[in-house]
Amino acid sequence: MRSHNAKHAKGQIGLLQATARGAMVAARTILPEKSMNAPPNPASTRIARYRNLIGDAWSPARSGETLPMVDPSTGAIFAEIPASGAVEIDEAVKAARKAFDEGPWGRMPAFERGRLLMKLAQAILAHGDELAALESRDCGKPTRQARADVSATARYFEFYGGAADKLHGETIPYLAGMTVLALREPLGVTAHIIPWNYPMQIFGRSVGASLAAGNACVVKPAEEACLSLLRIGELALEVGFPPGALNIVTGLGETAGAALTAHPAIDFISFTGSPEVGTLVQQAAAKNHVGVTLELGGKSPQMLFDDADLEAALPFAVNAIVQNAGQTCSACSRLLVHRPIYDRVMDQLAARFAALKMGLAETDPDCGPLISARQQGRVRDFLGEADAAGLPVLARASALPGTPDTGFFVPPTLLGPVPADAQIAREEVFGPVLSAIPFADEAEAIRLANGTDYGLVAALWTRDGGRQMRIARAMRCGQVFVNGFGAGGGIELPFGGVKKSGHGREKGFEALNEFTATKTIVLNHG
Numbered sequence: 186m187r188s189h190n191a192k193h194a195k196g197q198i199g200l201l202q203a204t205a206r207g208a209m210v211a212a213r214t215i216l217p218e219k220s221m222n223a224p225p226n227p228a229s230t231r232i233a234r235y236r237n238l239i240g241d242a243w244s245p246a247r248s249g250e251t252l253p254m255v256d257p258s259t260g261a262i263f264a265e266i267p268a269s270g271a272v273e274i275d276e277a278v279k280a281a282r283k284a285f286d287e288g289p290w291g292r293m294p295a296f297e298r299g300r301l302l303m304k305l306a307q308a309i310l311a312h313g314d315e316l317a318a319l320e321s322r323d324c325g326k327p328t329r330q331a332r333a334d335v336s337a338t339a340r341y342f343e344f345y346g347g348a349a350d351k352l353h354g355e356t357i358p359y360l361a362g363m364t365v366l367a368l369r370e371p372l373g374v375t376a377h378i379i380p381w382n383y384p385m386q387i388f389g390r391s392v393g394a395s396l397a398a399g400n401a402c403v404v405k406p407a408e409e410a411c412l413s414l415l416r417i418g419e420l421a422l423e424v425g426f427p428p429g430a431l432n433i434v435t436g437l438g439e440t441a442g443a444a445l446t447a448h449p450a451i452d453f454i455s456f457t458g459s460p461e462v463g464t465l466v467q468q469a470a471a472k473n474h475v476g477v478t479l480e481l482g483g484k485s486p487q488m489l490f491d492d493a494d495l496e497a498a499l500p501f502a503v504n505a506i507v508q509n510a511g512q513t514c515s516a517c518s519r520l521l522v523h524r525p526i527y528d529r530v531m532d533q534l535a536a537r538f539a540a541l542k543m544g545l546a547e548t549d550p551d552c553g554p555l556i557s558a559r560q561q562g563r564v565r566d567f568l569g570e571a572d573a574a575g576l577p578v579l580a581r582a583s584a585l586p587g588t589p590d591t592g593f594f595v596p597p598t599l600l601g602p603v604p605a606d607a608q609i610a611r612e613e614v615f616g617p618v619l620s621a622i623p624f625a626d627e628a629e630a631i632r633l634a635n636g637t638d639y640g641l642v643a644a645l646w647t648r649d650g651g652r653q654m655r656i657a658r659a660m661r662c663g664q665v666f667v668n669g670f671g672a673g674g675g676i677e678l679p680f681g682g683v684k685k686s687g688h689g690r691e692k693g694f695e696a697l698n699e700f701t702a703t704k705t706i707v708l709n710h711g
Contacts, residue, residue: 284429341389483641
C-alpha cells in the first residue's frame with residue numbers, strides 16, 4: 186500500500202508533466218505584448234500570456250520560459266505564466282525592501298495604509314464578476330463558490346483596512362522615575378506562498394494582514410491557480426499602492442518558492458500547504474532565523490449525537506466535504522455518528538449524496554473538478570485502496586450531461602462504516618470523499634475526533650449544553666463549531682491548527698500580531 190503523506194503540496198512542489206509541456210508548445214499563440222496582464226477570453230482559442238508584478242512593472246521570466254495554465258473542467262491549456270526562479274524572486278524582494286526601507290510605503294501613516302486597503306476592497310467588489318470568472322476557470326470552482334470567494338477576499342481587505350490604525354502598543358508599569366513603552370512594529374518584508382485551492386481568500390487573509398501592519402509583501406502563488414491574484418495586483422496599483430509594497434512572482438515551488446523561503450532579506454514567511462512542504466519551509470526559515478506561520482491542512486471531524494437536529498446538521502455534513510470538491514484544509518472529511526442514529530443518518534446522507542451533481546464549473550454544479558490530473562489520480566488511489574479494503578460505498582454523485590471525460594472529476598462519495606484506523610480515515614484525501622465512523626459514547630467520540638495527526642477544525646451537533654462545552658474543551662484543534670460549521674470560520678475569527686495542521690494564527694487581530702514585533706523602550710526620566 187502506497188503512502189499518501191507526501192503526495193499533495195497544494196501547488197507548491199511538483200513537476201509538470203512532459204505531456205503538458207508538449208501541448209503547451211504545440212498550442213501556443215501569444216497575445217501582443219502589453220504593459221499589463223491580458224485576461225483570457227473564453228471565446229478565443231488564443232493563449233493569454235501573463236507577467237510578474239515586481240515593483241510597479243510587469244515582466245516575464247528572464248529566461249523567457251513559461252508554464253501552462255490548465256482548465257480543470259476540460260484539461261485544456263488556456264494561458265501561460267512566467268516560469269520564474271531565483272533571479273525574479275531576488276528582484277521582487279529588493280523592490281519590497283526598497284519600498285519598506287526607503288519608499289513611501291514604509292513611511293506611510295497607518296490610517297493611509299488602511300484607506301488603500303479599503304480602496305482595494307472596493308475595486309475587488311467592482312471587478313467581482315471578472316475575478317470570479319478567473320477563479321472559477323483557474324480552480325474549477327462552481328460559479329457561486331467563486332463569487333463567494335470574491336466577497337470574502339474583499340471583506341479581508343475591508344477588515345484589515347479598518348484595523349490598520351488600531352494596532353496599538355502599550356505602556357507597562359515599572360520602576361519609579363521610569364516609563365516603559367511596548368511598541369508594535371512591522372517586521373519588514375514578508376513572503377507569502379499561496380496554495381491553489383483558495384487563491385483569493387488566502388491571499389486576502391495573509392497579504393491583507395501583512396500590508397495592514399505595514400510590511401511589504403512578496404507573493405508566490407501556486408503555479409496551478411494564480412490569475413486572480415495577478416489581476417488583484419493590477420487593481421492594487423490602480424488604487425494607488427506605491428511600487429514594491431506588493432509583488433507577485435509566479436513559478437514552480439521547487440524554484441521560485443524555494444528561492445523565496447531561503448532569501449536572506451525576508452523577515453517572515455506565511456505558508457499554506459502540506460506538512461511535508463511545511464517542514465521544508467521551516468528549515469529554510471530557520472537558516473535565516475525568521476518566523477513562520479504554517480497552515481498545513483487537516484482531517485477534521487463532525488460529530489453527530491443522538492439528540493442532534495439532523496435537519497439542520499445534514500446539509501452541513503454534505504457541504505463541508507463537497508465544497509470546492511473537498512479541496513479545503515478545514516473540510517470535515519470524517520463524520521462521527523452516534524450508533525443509535527447511525528443507520529438513519531446513513532440512509533438520509535446517501536440520498537443527499539446520490540442527488541448531488543458534478544460538472545463543468547461554468548454550469549454551477551454542486552461539485553466541480555479537482556485542480557489537476559495529478560490530484561485526481563491521488564484521490565482515485567485513495568478510493569481504490571478503500572475498495573480493496575472492502576469499505577462499503579453508500580452513495581456516489583452523478584455527472585451532469587456534457588461533463589467532459591478530459592476534466593479532472595471525481596464524484597462525491599460516501600463511505601461507511603469506515604474503521605478509524607483505515608488510511609482514508611487518517612490521511613488528508615483533499616477530495617470529495619466522506620468517511621462515516623460510528624461511535625458508542627461521548628468518550629469514544631472524543632478519542633476518535635482527536636485520533637489523527639491533524640488538529641485544525643472540529644464540529645459537533647448536540648442539544649446537551651454540558652456536552653457541548655466538554656467536547657469543545659477536549660478537542661485538540663484550532664477551531665470548534667457547535668451546532669454549525671463555518672469551514673474555517675469568518676474573517677474576524679482566529680484560524681490555525683495544532684499538531685501537523687501547523688502553528689501560528691491567521692484571520693482577525695491575531696494575524697496582525699503574527700506580522701508585527703514588539704519593541705520595548707525604557708525611559709529613565711528621574
